[in-house]
Amino acid sequence: MDNIILGLLLMCNRTIYQLRERIDKGINLMYSSSMGSIQAAIKKLLNCGFISYEEIVDHGKYKKVYGITESGRQHFFDWINAPIEEQSPKSPELAKVYFMGFSDKKNRETNVRQHIMFLNERYHALTAICEEAENCRISEENQDILNYQLISAFYGKELMKFNIDWFEKLLRKMKDGEI
Numbered sequence: 269m270d271n272i273i274l275g276l277l278l279m280c281n282r283t284i285y286q287l288r289e290r291i292d293k294g295i296n297l298m299y300s301s302s303m304g305s306i307q308a309a310i311k312k313l314l315n316c317g318f319i320s321y322e323e324i325v326d327h328g329k330y331k332k333v334y335g336i337t338e339s340g341r342q343h344f345f346d347w348i349n350a351p352i353e354e355q356s357p358k359s360p361e362l363a364k365v366y367f368m369g370f371s372d373k374k375n376r377e378t379n380v381r382q383h384i385m386f387l388n389e390r391y392h393a394l395t396a397i398c399e400e401a402e403n404c405r406i407s408e409e410n411q412d413i414l415n416y417q418l419i420s421a422f423y424g425k426e427l428m429k430f431n432i433d434w435f436e437k438l439l440r441k442m443k444d445g446e447i
Contacts, residue, residue, distance in 0.1 A: 269309040270318075274344040277319060277336040279413070284310060284332065293397060310334065318343050365438070373442075380439045387432045394425040 276282060276290055284306060291301040313319040318340030321332040336344070361383065368376050401418045441447045 269305055270313055271344060271347050273306070273309050273313060273334075274318060274336055274340050275348075277334055278341065278344060281322075281333050281335040284334070287334070313340065316340075316343075377439065377442055380435055380442065384432060384435050384439065387428055387435065391425060391428040391432060394421055394428060397421050398425060 272291065272295055273287060276287055282290070284303075287310075288301055288303060288306055291306070295301070310319070314321070316339075318337055319334050320337055321334045324331050324333055364379070368379075371379070398418065398421050401414060401421060404414060406414055438447075
């Protein structure tokens with residue numbers, strides 16, 4: 269989460285609510301966007317001196333607007349220029365499928381259908397993000413930034429489509445009595 273926040277602050281200064289809003293628009297596939305995880309990361313980044321904040325008054329409310337420091341920039345660029353780390357993929361929903369044999373048949377099918385609906389909602393949200401980004405007009409100097417953000421969204425969209433197809437196939441097998 270730390271580097272996600274640094275990257276977002278590299279683009280522009282933001283309040284904690286603006287960070288969460290931006291993370292919810294697609295980055296949440298990579299990291300949790302809970303307020304608790306964002307606040308913990310903000311606290312850590314402040315303690316490390318990687319970010320700072322300015323207090324402003326907006327419509328009568330005090331707000332903290334966070335920005336990246338020079339040491340934060342250096343930390344972010346060290347991270348982004350390092351090799352991509354191998355991480356084992358985790359799919360918590362597969363644990364539920366693994367033990368699904370303990371559940372009754374009706375609940376199994378209902379739960380799989382609900383999960384497919386959830387995946388479809390996320391797929392359509394990612395599709396909207398991709399379409400919005402494809403139609404975005406930005407300066408030539410920022411084109412690389414948008415291109416890589418867009419390709420990450422496409423990855424998420426394709427992964428979501430794979431999951432939808434996999435769970436629909438599971439549901440068909442359940443209905444056909446194959447499992």
